[in-house]
Amino acid sequence: MNQNHILSHMLTGIVRDFGQPVMIWQAGTLIAVLVVAWLVARFLRGRLEVHRRARHEALRFSAESLDKALFPLLGSALVWFAQALLDDYMSTSLLDLALVPLFGIALIYVVFYIARRVFSSGGRDHAGLFVAEKIVTVLVWIGMAMTVLGIQDQVLRWMASVRFRVANERMTLLSLSTGLLWVCVTMIVAMWLGSLFEERVMRSRSIDANLKVVLARVGRALLMLAAVLISFSLVGIDITVLGVFGGALGVGLGFGLQKIASNYVSGFIILIDRSIRIGDSINVGGLQGVVTEIRTRFTTVRGLDGIETLIPNEKLMTDVVQNHSSYLTRGYAKAAVQISYDSDVDRAMALLAQAAQGVERILDDPAPTPYLVSFGADGIDLELGFWIENAAKGTAAVRSSVNRNIWRLFNEHGIAIPYPTRDVRIIGEMPGPRAVADSSVGAFMDAEVGDVVKLDGHLLSDPG
Incomplete structure (x- = not known):
C-alpha cells in the first residue's frame, strides 16, 4: 500500500x-x-x-x-x-x-x-x-x-470513466479536458510568438511603418491558423471538416459579410500601397484630422476637436480623400513686405534673409531667398520665400516669427515701411468762407474717401 x-x-x-x-x-x-x-x-x-x-x-x-x-x-x-x-x-x-x-x-x-x-x-x-x-x-x-x-492517478481514472457523446464522437471527461488544455496551450503559445514577432518587426528601422503593420498582422494570423490546425490534430478532430467550414464561410462572405470583407481587403491595400500613413493629416467626407491608427477593418482619425472617429477602410478606398501631409513633410511659405522708394533695396533684401535665420522648423537647404516682386503705388514690394519642416503641423507660427524679425530688423537699420498717402484735389474755384458755413457742409463732412460731392456748385473729389 x-x-x-x-x-x-x-x-x-x-x-x-x-x-x-x-x-x-x-x-x-x-x-x-x-x-x-x-x-x-x-x-x-x-x-x-x-x-x-x-x-x-x-x-x-x-x-x-x-x-x-x-x-x-x-x-x-x-x-x-x-x-x-x-x-x-x-x-x-x-x-x-x-x-x-x-x-x-x-x-x-x-x-x-x-x-x-x-x-x-x-x-x-x-x-x-x-x-x-x-x-x-x-x-x-x-x-x-x-x-x-x-491521488492524481485515481482522479485521472475517474475522469476517464466518465463517458458521453458529442455529435458522432464518443468522448470522456479526460479526453475533453486534455483537448481543451492543448487548444489553450497552442493558442497562447501562438499569440505569444505573434507578439514577439510583432515586437521585432515594429522595432525595425529599415521597414516602412505601413509594411510593419502588414507583416505583424499577417504573421500573427498565420501563427493562429497553425495553432488551430495543430490543436485540432492533437485533439483528434479531422481537419478535413475545415473544407466544409471554408465553403460555408465563403458563401457567408459573398452575401452577409461582404461589407466586412471589403473593409478588411481595403485595409490591407491601404497598408501595402502606403497611400495613407499614420500621422497624415487627411480630409474625408468633411472630416479633417490626423490618422492615429490603421487597422485591417477601420482607420482611426483624431479630429481637430480631439474626438477620434473610426472610418471604415472601404470608405477610404471609394471616397475622395485629401491628404494634407506630403511624403517629404516640408512645405513652401513666403512673407511679403513693402519698403519705401528711398530705402536701400539691397540692404532690405539682406535683412529679409537674415530674418529667417534661427527660426524653428525653417530649413537651411534650400536656403531662404528674398525676391523683388514689383513696384507698387506706395513702395517696392519684396518677398521672402522659405521651406518649412513638417508643414502639416501648420505654418502660421513660423510666418509670425519671420514677420516679427523683419519688423525688428527694419526698425534697427532704418528701412521704412510706407503707408498709403491720399491727396485731396478740389476741382474749380475754392468756395468762400460763407459758403463753407452753408448747410451743404454736412454732406461734405459725411462723405467717405473716394466719393465725389458737390459743395456750393463745386465738385470735390478724392481720387485715392
Whole structure:
C-alpha cells in the first residue's frame, strides 16, 4: 500500500527521517540551494531591468510576473539537480516534497508572464486577465495538492470513466479536458510568438511603418491558423471538416459579410500601397484630422476637436480623400513686405534673409531667398520665400516669427515701411468762407474717401 501512493511515500519518508542526521543534511542542502537560487535570481533581475528600460510598455508590465517566477524556477531546477545527485547516497524525502510547491509556483508566474505579454495592451490589464490568472492559480494549486496527496492517478481514472457523446464522437471527461488544455496551450503559445514577432518587426528601422503593420498582422494570423490546425490534430478532430467550414464561410462572405470583407481587403491595400500613413493629416467626407491608427477593418482619425472617429477602410478606398501631409513633410511659405522708394533695396533684401535665420522648423537647404516682386503705388514690394519642416503641423507660427524679425530688423537699420498717402484735389474755384458755413457742409463732412460731392456748385473729389 505504501508503494502505491505518493502521500504514504512522502510522509513515511519525512516521518522516518525526522530527528535523524539525514534530515539535517537535507535541510542544509535545501537552504543552501534556495540561497543560491535567490542570489542568482537577484542578479538576473538587475540584468533584465537594464534590458527592459528601452523596451515597450507591455514588456515592462509583464516583467513583475517574470521577476517573481525567477526564484521558484531556479529553486526547483537546483533542488531537482541536488535531489538527483544525493538520491543514491541518502534519503531525499524533504527535497522531493519541496520540489512540488517550487515547481508549481514557478509555473503559475510563468503562465502569468505569458498571459500578460499576450493580452496586455499599453501596460493595462485586459478585462479577463485577472479572472484567467485566478483560474490558473486554483488549478495549479489543486494539481499540487493532488500530487502531494498521491491521488492524481485515481482522479485521472475517474475522469476517464466518465463517458458521453458529442455529435458522432464518443468522448470522456479526460479526453475533453486534455483537448481543451492543448487548444489553450497552442493558442497562447501562438499569440505569444505573434507578439514577439510583432515586437521585432515594429522595432525595425529599415521597414516602412505601413509594411510593419502588414507583416505583424499577417504573421500573427498565420501563427493562429497553425495553432488551430495543430490543436485540432492533437485533439483528434479531422481537419478535413475545415473544407466544409471554408465553403460555408465563403458563401457567408459573398452575401452577409461582404461589407466586412471589403473593409478588411481595403485595409490591407491601404497598408501595402502606403497611400495613407499614420500621422497624415487627411480630409474625408468633411472630416479633417490626423490618422492615429490603421487597422485591417477601420482607420482611426483624431479630429481637430480631439474626438477620434473610426472610418471604415472601404470608405477610404471609394471616397475622395485629401491628404494634407506630403511624403517629404516640408512645405513652401513666403512673407511679403513693402519698403519705401528711398530705402536701400539691397540692404532690405539682406535683412529679409537674415530674418529667417534661427527660426524653428525653417530649413537651411534650400536656403531662404528674398525676391523683388514689383513696384507698387506706395513702395517696392519684396518677398521672402522659405521651406518649412513638417508643414502639416501648420505654418502660421513660423510666418509670425519671420514677420516679427523683419519688423525688428527694419526698425534697427532704418528701412521704412510706407503707408498709403491720399491727396485731396478740389476741382474749380475754392468756395468762400460763407459758403463753407452753408448747410451743404454736412454732406461734405459725411462723405467717405473716394466719393465725389458737390459743395456750393463745386465738385470735390478724392481720387485715392
